[in-house]
Amino acid sequence: MLNVKSLDEALAICKTEFTSSTAAETVSINEATGRVLYMDISADEFIPGFDRSTVDGIAVIAADTFGSSDTMPAQLSFKGEILMGQDSAAAITPGECIGVSTGGKLPAGADAVVMVEHTEDYGDGFRYVFKPVSVKENVVLRGDDVSPGKLILKSGTRLAAKDIGALAAMGQAKISVYKKPVVGILSTGDEIVPVEEKPKGAKVRDVNTHMLFSAVKACGGEPLAFGIVEDNETALSSAMQAALPQCDMLLVSGGSSAGEKDLTVKIIGDLGTVFVHGIAVKPGKPTIIGSVNDKPVFGLPGHPVSAYFIFYLLVRQVICAMNKTNPELFISRGILGVNIPSNNGREEYLPVKRQGDGSSVSSVFPVPLKSGLITLLSEADGFIRIDRDCEGLMKGDEVQVYLF
Amino acid sequence: MLNVKSLDEALAICKTEFTSSTAAETVSINEATGRVLYMDISADEFIPGFDRSTVDGIAVIAADTFGSSDTMPAQLSFKGEILMGQDSAAAITPGECIGVSTGGKLPAGADAVVMVEHTEDYGDGFRYVFKPVSVKENVVLRGDDVSPGKLILKSGTRLAAKDIGALAAMGQAKISVYKKPVVGILSTGDEIVPVEEKPKGAKVRDVNTHMLFSAVKACGGEPLAFGIVEDNETALSSAMQAALPQCDMLLVSGGSSAGEKDLTVKIIGDLGTVFVHGIAVKPGKPTIIGSVNDKPVFGLPGHPVSAYFIFYLLVRQVICAMNKTNPELFISRGILGVNIPSNNGREEYLPVKRQGDGSSVSSVFPVPLKSGLITLLSEADGFIRIDRDCEGLMKGDEVQVYLF
Numbered sequence: 097m098l099n100v101k102s103l104d105e106a107l108a109i110c111k112t113e114f115t116s117s118t119a120a121e122t123v124s125i126n127e128a129t130g131r132v133l134y135m136d137i138s139a140d141e142f143i144p145g146f147d148r149s150t151v152d153g154i155a156v157i158a159a160d161t162f163g164s165s166d167t168m169p170a171q172l173s174f175k176g177e178i179l180m181g182q183d184s185a186a187a188i189t190p191g192e193c194i195g196v197s198t199g200g201k202l203p204a205g206a207d208a209v210v211m212v213e214h215t216e217d218y219g220d221g222f223r224y225v226f227k228p229v230s231v232k233e234n235v236v237l238r239g240d241d242v243s244p245g246k247l248i249l250k251s252g253t254r255l256a257a258k259d260i261g262a263l264a265a266m267g268q269a270k271i272s273v274y275k276k277p278v279v280g281i282l283s284t285g286d287e288i289v290p291v292e293e294k295p296k297g298a299k300v301r302d303v304n305t306h307m308l309f310s311a312v313k314a315c316g317g318e319p320l321a322f323g324i325v326e327d328n329e330t331a332l333s334s335a336m337q338a339a340l341p342q343c344d345m346l347l348v349s350g351g352s353s354a355g356e357k358d359l360t361v362k363i364i365g366d367l368g369t370v371f372v373h374g375i376a377v378k379p380g381k382p383t384i385i386g387s388v389n390d391k392p393v394f395g396l397p398g399h400p401v402s403a404y405f406i407f408y409l410l411v412r413q414v415i416c417a418m419n420k421t422n423p424e425l426f427i428s429r430g431i432l433g434v435n436i437p438s439n440n441g442r443e444e445y446l447p448v449k450r451q452g453d454g455s456s457v458s459s460v461f462p463v464p465l466k467s468g469l470i471t472l473l474s475e476a477d478g479f480i481r482i483d484r485d486c487e488g489l490m491k492g493d494e495v496q497v498y499l500f
Numbered sequence: 501m502l503n504v505k506s507l508d509e510a511l512a513i514c515k516t517e518f519t520s521s522t523a524a525e526t527v528s529i530n531e532a533t534g535r536v537l538y539m540d541i542s543a544d545e546f547i548p549g550f551d552r553s554t555v556d557g558i559a560v561i562a563a564d565t566f567g568s569s570d571t572m573p574a575q576l577s578f579k580g581e582i583l584m585g586q587d588s589a590a591a592i593t594p595g596e597c598i599g600v601s602t603g604g605k606l607p608a609g610a611d612a613v614v615m616v617e618h619t620e621d622y623g624d625g626f627r628y629v630f631k632p633v634s635v636k637e638n639v640v641l642r643g644d645d646v647s648p649g650k651l652i653l654k655s656g657t658r659l660a661a662k663d664i665g666a667l668a669a670m671g672q673a674k675i676s677v678y679k680k681p682v683v684g685i686l687s688t689g690d691e692i693v694p695v696e697e698k699p700k701g702a703k704v705r706d707v708n709t710h711m712l713f714s715a716v717k718a719c720g721g722e723p724l725a726f727g728i729v730e731d732n733e734t735a736l737s738s739a740m741q742a743a744l745p746q747c748d749m750l751l752v753s754g755g756s757s758a759g760e761k762d763l764t765v766k767i768i769g770d771l772g773t774v775f776v777h778g779i780a781v782k783p784g785k786p787t788i789i790g791s792v793n794d795k796p797v798f799g800l801p802g803h804p805v806s807a808y809f810i811f812y813l814l815v816r817q818v819i820c821a822m823n824k825t826n827p828e829l830f831i832s833r834g835i836l837g838v839n840i841p842s843n844n845g846r847e848e849y850l851p852v853k854r855q856g857d858g859s860s861v862s863s864v865f866p867v868p869l870k871s872g873l874i875t876l877l878s879e880a881d882g883f884i885r886i887d888r889d890c891e892g893l894m895k896g897d898e899v900q901v902y903l904f
Contacts, residue, residue: 125695126725129714143875146702180731181691183701199691199802201702241873248875256904257718257811261711261804262875269696287585287603291529292673297587298550298605307665310533314661321530327584398603400665407661426830426903429861457833469645471547471652471666499830500660 100374102484103409103443106385109371110414114392118275118344118418125263128255130316131273132419137249142239143265147202151234154193154215154223155206161228169216169224178203193223202235209234241265252420254316274419276318280343281308282335284360285350285398286327303400303470304349308407315412315423317345333363340388344418347411350398360384360395368393376484378444380406400470405445405479408500426499428478430460436482436489443484447476450497460495476500504778506888507813507847510789513775514818518796522679522748522822529667532659534720535677536823541653546643547669551606555638558597558619558627559610565632573620573628582607597627606639613638645669656824658720678823680722684747685712686739688764689754689802690731707804707874708753712811719816719827721749737767744792748822751815754802764788764799772797780888782848784810804874809849809883812904830903832882834864840886840893847888851880854901864899880904 101109120134149155156172164170177195178184186194187204194203202209211234214227242248248262249255255263255271263271281304289299291306305321312319320343325335327350339346348360361384364370368388375383379402384395392414396403416423430450452458463476478499482489489495505513524538553559560576568574581599582588590598591608598607606613615638618631646652652666653659659667659675667675685708693703695710709725716723724747729739731754743750752764765788768774772792779787783806788799796818800807820827834854856862867880882903886893893899 125710126713126723129717139875141698144704145699178702180689181702183703199689199704236873242875249878255714257711257715258808258874258880258904259878260714261707261808262878264695264707264710265705265804265874267695267698267705285584285603290673291668291671294545294671295549298582298585299587300548300603301669301671303665303668306529306668307661309530310659310664311661313533319530400669404662404665426832428831429833469640470662470669471543471646474653474663474666476662500662 100376101372103375103377106372106375106383106410107413109385110392110410111417113371113387114414114417116390116418117420118277120272121275122270122272125260125269125271128263128271128273129257129260131255131271131276132316132421133249133251133253133255134272134274136247136251137263137266137268139242139246139248139266140244141266142243143241144236144238147238148236149196149198149200149202149209149234150236151209151211152197153195153209153211153234154225155188155196155202155209156193156225156229157188157190157206158208158229158231158233160190160193161208161210161225164225164228166226169226170228171222171224174217174221174223207231207235254421254424274421276316277345277415277418278320278343279312279317279415280320280322280339280346281305281312282322282332282339282346282348283324283350284327284332284348285324288324288350290324304396304398304403307400307404307470308347308349308396311404311407311412312415315415316419316421317415327359329359329363332359333367336363336367336388336393340391340393343391345392345394345415346388347394347396347407349396349403361386364388364393364395375406375410376442377405377409378442380409380445381442383410385410401473404470404473409445428458428497428499430458430495430497432489432491432493432495433459433461435491436462438486438488441484444482445479446482447473447479448497449475450477460497504780505776507779507781510776510779510787510814511817513789514796514814515821517775517791518818518821520794520822521824522681524676525679526674526676529664529673529675532667532675532677533661533664535659535675535680536720536825537653537655537657537659538676538678540651540655541667541670541672543646543650543652543670544648545670546647547645548640548642551642552640553600553602553604553606553613553638554640555613555615556601557599557613557615557638558629559592559600559606559613560597560629560633561592561594561610562612562633562635562637564594565612565614565629568629568632570630573630574632575626575628578621578625578627611635611639658825658828678825680720681749681819681822682724682747683716683721683819684724684726684743684750685709685716686726686736686743686750686752687728687754688731688736688752689728692728692754694728708800708802708807711804711808711874712751712753712800715808715811715816716819719819720823720825721819731763733763733767736763737770740767740792740797741771744795744797747795749796749798749819750792751798751800751811753800753807765790768792768797768799779810779814780846781809781813782846784813784849785846787814789814805877808874808877813849832862832901832903834862834899834901836893836895836897836899837863837865839895840866842890842892845888848886849883850886851877851883852901853879854881864901
């Protein structure tokens with residue numbers, strides 16, 4: 097098999113060859129969750145826009161409260177309340193105070209707020225303060241959160257609720273995000289029948305179309321399924337040429353072993369360029385990386401488990417790169433619960449189950465998985481990586497679990 | 501303040517009081533990603549449905565290959581190829597072999613497959629085997645993956661690509677999932693203006709509607725925003741009564757401090773029942789938990805950061821419980837990079853940034869965050885929890901980071 101690469105080499109080739117990104121589109125802030133920011137977002141105003149109280153209480157001049165105590169309260173003339181949202185012209189001078197609510201605007205002259213719990217109202221037009229406050233106590237100053245020009249969110253950020261909050265605070269009702277890469281999915285193989293059908297004889301259901309559809313969605317792509325194509329050159333080549341103009345990337349699963357049916361690599365070569373044929377990784381060896389009309393085309397293994405791993409380890413990096421972002425990655429450390437024998441010189445990814453939720457170090461066990469047994473994969477929490485030169489792992493060894 | 505509870509007590513109350521779940525609906529397999537399975541899924545057939553080869557090679561009777569070697573190959577009469585997907589009636593008897601591809605059906609009589617790399621074809625109608633195989637070698641047997649009756653996926657599973665693969669393998673083209681809980685979102689406060697507006701004077705933008713909208717979506721709910729309501733009893737009560745029939749849960753943010761504007765708790769009490777008023781947690785103390793017409797109603801703090809934490813720690817548990825599932829939880833361990841002082845007897849959640857991706861133990865630093873400063877929250881990777889009786893944490897202490 098020519099052009100067999102390590103996974104790292106394959107990733108490096110993808111980085112070099114696939115550099116184009118999708119265009120921008122504008123979405124409303126309520127549609128922006130999970131999308132990837134197209135441009136840096138910097139503040140163009142002060143937030144908050146005014147000095148605010150962080151508690152319910154009375155706005156004061158801090159110096160008026162110095163020395164106050166339970167036995168010697170400070171007596172301040174009460175000048176009324178500032179209502180929430182009210183842009184009052186009220187101001188205080190020494191000896192005076194004004195009532196404010198949490199989030200309310202400080203009156204001119206005030207430099208601190210005393211919590212209502214530390215004051216008393218005897219109905220005589222004064223407020224009595226039993227505890228001193230320092231200057232700026234219980235106050236957020238104008239611009240404490242951001243000032244104009246401050247970079248708030250970087251291009252390439254995958255927007256989560258906390259970021260949406262920041263965008264709302266800055267008045268970004270419409271957000272410029274990368275278009276989702278459209279990822280075409282083709283299944284090949286004369287043995288494949290649609291999922292609705294009961295496979296007869298030597299047929300099997302089309303697992304890969306649906307699994308890849310789901311995986312593309314989960315990493316921020318827009319899947320587009322083109323169905324099942326017969327395993328012959330004319331049919332597959334036509335299907336690929338029909339699919340390519342509709343997508344930014346094409347995944348062809350099945351037909352990528354080194355055997356007689358190896359059409360995918362030939363067709364990619366005829367239509368474009370093959371960069372990699374075969375990756376020295378288990379599972380997933382019969383993987384093809386190529387490009388047609390500058391669009392990435394992957395030939396994925398027909399075995400669902402192998403296709404899943406190659407998608408996870410390789411394809412989703414490329415999908416995310418089209419949005420100039422990185423895949424989400426959750427790594428948990430654990431302790432192997434059993435010995436794992438050598439992998440015979442091929443980099444290996446082993447699906448594992450862990451005990452516990454990762455709050456303490458969990459025990460980790462491989463999910464016994466013959467190639468192709470997709471239902472067992474759904475029991476796995478993630479996988480561990482075994483280096484190609486690793487001579488086996490021992491029970492008790494610490495491992496990193498890459499969580500699905 | 502009456503009814504102040506710890507967060508654990510509040511969670512326990514939610515568990516007791518809010519027991520109803522949403523109904524089922526049927527979605528196509530390509531729409532099922534991220535949805536929650538309504539029923540257990542058990543297999544009703546054998547997968548694979550036939551004995552399959554896991555390699556390209558020749559199907560043999562293993563005993564025919566015993567003792568073969570490079571110098572003493574076994575000579576087997578070649579009876580042709582079985583094409584992929586072909587339900588051949590071909591069978592072999594001792595001394596014979598048939599060519600099969602990866603995933604192809606084994607002919608009757610065969611009990612193992614020799615990889616093509618370990619055979620030779622000299623064009624004389626035989627295949628020569630240079631390496632013995634054991635019985636069942638390079639073969640997946642009928643039912644090796646699943647047999648009828650085996651439980652494959654449990655009700656309450658949030659479906660990911662690996663599960664979609666398993667469902668496809670079992671022919672589940674339509675999936676029964678829980679309906680997404682519809683979560684109504686109301687913002688109250690006379691100081692709040694829509695995000696599109698530039699706030700003047702003492703006004704601030706409506707951060708919570710959009711942040712909560714995003715957070716509801718991210719945990720599998722269906723958000724429904726009802727906009728901004730004036731901070732008076734008639735308006736808020738009408739708005740809540742109009743919203744409730746349209747949703748399974750209602751979130752009201754703002755108006756939940758213990759101050760004069762504390763309308764939410766009164767209205768919930770008038771319309772239904774208040775279970776909790778105040779949670780002894782920082783940030784997020786002024787939280788209300790109640791129910792109206794058996795629907796959960798939460799009064800969330802007006803401060804976006806506080807609202808975010810209470811959503812994360814409490815509300816999303818209840819949203820997920822309506823689908824009989826649990827929130828996704830990623831925990832990473834880290835080492836504190838600085839000392840953190842005591843929290844004065846209140847359970848505290850501190851947003852933190854970590855160095856690295858968790859593959860090794862990362863250093864963890866708090867994000868300095870005054871209440872309400874939402875843009876700083878977007879810098880955090882997650883949070884750490886500080887027990888109420890903790891007297892401070894030291895630089896070098898190991899902590900658990902709950903990743904956002």
